[in-house]
Amino acid sequence: MDLRRLASFLAVAEEGHFGKAAARLFRSPASVTAHVQQLERELGARLLDRSPVRLTPAGERFIGHARSLLAAMNAAVADLSEVAAEPTLRIGIMSNGSAELTPAVVQTFHRARPEIQVEFVALDFTEHVSALMQHKVDVAFVRPAPDDERVAVDVLTTERRIVVVPASWELADAPAVHLSDVLELPYISLPDHTPRQFADYLYFAAARGGLAPHCSRSHAVTPHEVLTTVAAGCGAGSALESFQRYYPWPGTVCVPVLDAPLEHSVLATRADDRNPAVRIFRSQATTLARELGPQLRLTAT
Template sequence: MDLRLLSSFLAVVEEGHFGRAAARLFLSPPAVTQHIRRLESELGTRLLYRSPVSPTPAGERLAGHARTLLAAANAALDDLAGVAEAGPAPVRPLRVGIMGHGSAELTPAAINAYRRARPEVPVQIRQLDYTEHVSALTGDRVDVAFVRPAPEDERITADVLTTEQRIVVVPQSSPLADAREEGARLADVAALPFFRVPPHTPRVFTDYLYFGLDSGRRGPCALTPQDVLTGVVTGRAAGSGLKSFARYYAWPGALFVPVLDAPWESSYLAVRTADRDPEVRIFRALALALARELGPRIAEGPLDHAIR
């Protein structure tokens, strides 16, 4: 597929006007119109309504894919721009850190998209515990990390990938068990025995875990979601997370209750601010392109097709 056609199509979708799209691309309006016709002919379907200009259902789907493809192409061109002719350098693996379930379905979607775009680069996955919110990156143990909330560290740059409702996870014996359908409020969860984390856990992460509340009542120590759920199903602790947490950790005996008045929170892709590794840039571009397409839908529920 000719990327010029995709570029023209995406410009028309984003501008909502053939003339403005042509001006943005430094092309004539007839040239942009011809690009759209060629693309529709190649794909065998109508992509744009003409009056007013807006994408058809097929065009909506293609727009998401076009953003991903163009982002990957641009990142690849940047990568090749400075390559010398001295021969290929040794291939260094891209190390991906994932805290908990990362950014839900977006996590495997981004990793698989990168593997398709850069099949020659090995990918190493590292599961991060709660204390590694920042240190895995600053300690050079991973190159990119799916974390939450946003790190408060100038050495780290973080991009929003998903934004979701907050939940608490409690045992079936909890007084909040009856609220799993209608939801609870912050006042209801303030006295829960949330699990403890080690003292060197970043404060921004503990504030996120405890909703900024400080009841002084804490359960056993935990470093991973599995630790949390073990404490929950044995009746010793409560946990918190994003709504998608329930899809990934549906343990028997654990109930997931939405917290209606808690601010929605985001998951992030974090990288080292000073890192100029082209592979990191390519992965980041792909993840952000996918986030624009899938992020809002992840907040609504599971996306089975997103992981393929």
């Protein structure tokens, strides 16, 4: 049975007019009329009266079957399209991710599962957890490790902390500093909806004894915005040590903070995610972290 004939019949029955049915289906009135006539001949019963347009008793009995047939076909097509579609793994990356491990993991995954497409999504500071929870990404390279029962965490790097300051500041001339030197800096502000855990990380909250940081009037949610603001002399930022290898920026200087607690970058995934591609990616990431971390200066102690 030609499904186009069923669609034309249903459209005429629901619109009560051949012309309106044709417009709804983006077909000519002649083709819709022909479809209905062909369907009636095929079934051996008149389904529609023409003046006015209305269902005959046979049409009344058949319309439910027609709807079920079309619904079943649409469901079959949708089901097959999901199978036929190329599988995709969406990878979220905050800042420089887990440094050199990030591309190494992606390359290893691609060699192992070349049939899976990979999409990269740049995450800003406010998307520490939300990108995963909103299914914007499937895996995420973030820092610090989210403290959220909905999120599974694999530690990939353990690095020294640094502050990013304008080259014009006196602090920029120091080869290294201590926490006592950086707690009173005017740090770049974050939006109110930034996760508290990320803000605490950025501002060295554990060393403040509950005191709020001094924040500048300038806001930032991406590394580019931070560096642009710092270069303009409008505030300071903080990061992991590998940040300076990825973002050499004129007018800024990265200074190690010697006594700041070491911090991690992690691979975060949804705790309840059973996607095989996610499990493979996690396994490869943790394996490479153990094997390559010491070589890449990503396992400070």
